[in-house]
Amino acid sequence: MDLGLGTCWIGLYDSDILKELLDIEDRYHIVNVLLVGYPDQAPVARPRLKKEDIIIKEF
Structure with missing residues (x-):
């Protein structure tokens, strides 16, 4: 079911500030x-690579 939602994955952030803003206990690691x-x-949509172009089958 498509709800029309979008997502954005954030990988770079200040963990201490985020914990304070969201009231997250120090015992948790984000x-x-x-x-x-x-x-x-x-x-x-940006063009995507074919999976054959990014999967390595031989080392």
């Missing part, structure tokens, strides 16, 4: 942040 919401734009 691995990454995934933002979810309704996008205000509909950009054209």
Whole structure:
């Protein structure tokens, strides 16, 4: 089911500031942040590589 939601994976952030903003206890470690919401734009999808071009079968 398509709800029209978009996501953005955030991998670079200040963990201490984020914990304070979201009231997260120090005993937890934030691995990454995934933002979810309704996008205000509909950009054209970027071309993707074929999986045959990125999977290595021989070493």
